Amino acid sequence: MDDEFLKNYQQAPRPEFARQLQDKLNGGTNMLKQKTWRHNVMRWSPALIAATLVLALALVIALPPARALAQDFLNLFRVKKFAALTIDPARMKQLDNLDLDTEKLLADDVEILQKPGEPTQAASVQEASERAGFTVAVPSAPSNAAPSQILVQGAGAFVLTADTQKLQELLEIAGIHDAQVPAQLNGAKITVRKPAAVVLTYKLQRAKLTLIQSPSPEVELPQGVELKQLGEIGLRVLGLSQADAHNFAQNVDWSSTFLIPIPANAAEVRQVNVNGAEGLMINASATAQNRRSPYAEGDTLILWANNGMVYALQGSGAATDLLELASSVQ
């Protein structure tokens, strides 16, 4: 069958069209991820802290390697303060484009000790306190408002066994060729414990508020695992240069600071004081392209830790009002 003449109708797509569509697809992915990031941050919960910690440590932690170390956990991470780490959106895009399925990648290395289960509703703050095992704090500012919903999320725990070779491969995939995962970390077991959490939702006239609270999650690391060393590698993955990562790592208290990576163009971040505790205010509406005061109205998240508890207050009203509400939580 002579069908060559039909093949002559084929034509390559215009390079300009091909490039624009590819940019659109990559940009769309990026936008989707940014939306996911924003959604996650805005829906932040202590559970997410643990999960994010694992992801953050995962890049770091999964790295670790093959020899079971002493099982007595001498290093303990507890959240005492939050700090923002501004990262280059281009680097985030690069990481996005890697299409790494971290969950799947680590599936063989994670042992679930306790499943948190699905969040369940509580009829009152008192019931939530009893079920969660701590006294639930409430904001006093919406004085007459009762929470429209109270959810209790059970505690969870898992152990991650570090795999140096896997982490080294991850680093290579991420384009980090000059960082070496410490071989002695292979087989190290990192235990993450996420205590129960309570989520209070308030529906006010002009805004919706969500307050999440939980005792600090804990990460137990075996003797010999240097958080600073792991943190430095994690910073490299996030795009910091070797020198910057080293300097930054030297100045962070890795045993108590929870780092939140934020793309430079996605939000404005500032440190705030919440009842004497150092907190972080993230205003997702104040982008680099639309730079406004962090006190402008928009989606705002305030994170702080106090007396062994971590709190996240998210709302869509004026940021100043939200800060006032956060300060009233007791």
Added chain:
Amino acid sequence: MSAQKQSLRAAINLTTTNVNVNWNAVYRQELPRVYNYFRYRLGDDALAEDLTSATFEKAWRAREKYKRDLAAFSTWLFAIARNLATDHWRTHRAQVSFDALEKIPAPDSPHDAFARQAEIAQLGALLQQLNEHERELIALKYGAELNNREIAKQLGMSESNVGTTLHRIVIKLRERWDSTIADE
């Protein structure tokens, strides 16, 4: 193994614990096929670009589901493309008359590029004379470059029926093509 499948395989980096897909490579592989499917199917370059964009945007949102089976992704991609083409054809068939005929440049152009353009336009005009089913078969075969088995899967036909029908259509087009050339 076909070159296409080899190329798709090359886009996947298999490790013992994970499957990493170079989606940019998949994009480069599939873009000309989807674009040409629409050109053969609808005969309009600008429209082909629009519908190609729509196809990829739709497919890209859920591509992760197919990371372990890129062949299924390709099948799914063309299922989306076919739906978009069918929707467009049903909505706009009154307007798709024979626009391509009007684009046929004068055949006596001295320039090769112009001659090539004329040939493409003439082929486009011939494709316009096919009914929807015939055009779909041609678009999947010569635009998307699917083999008969893949076309059969897309259209719910038997592989032999696809082969027979395609043969008949090509013979018909060949006769018309030769006739067009002879008239010139």
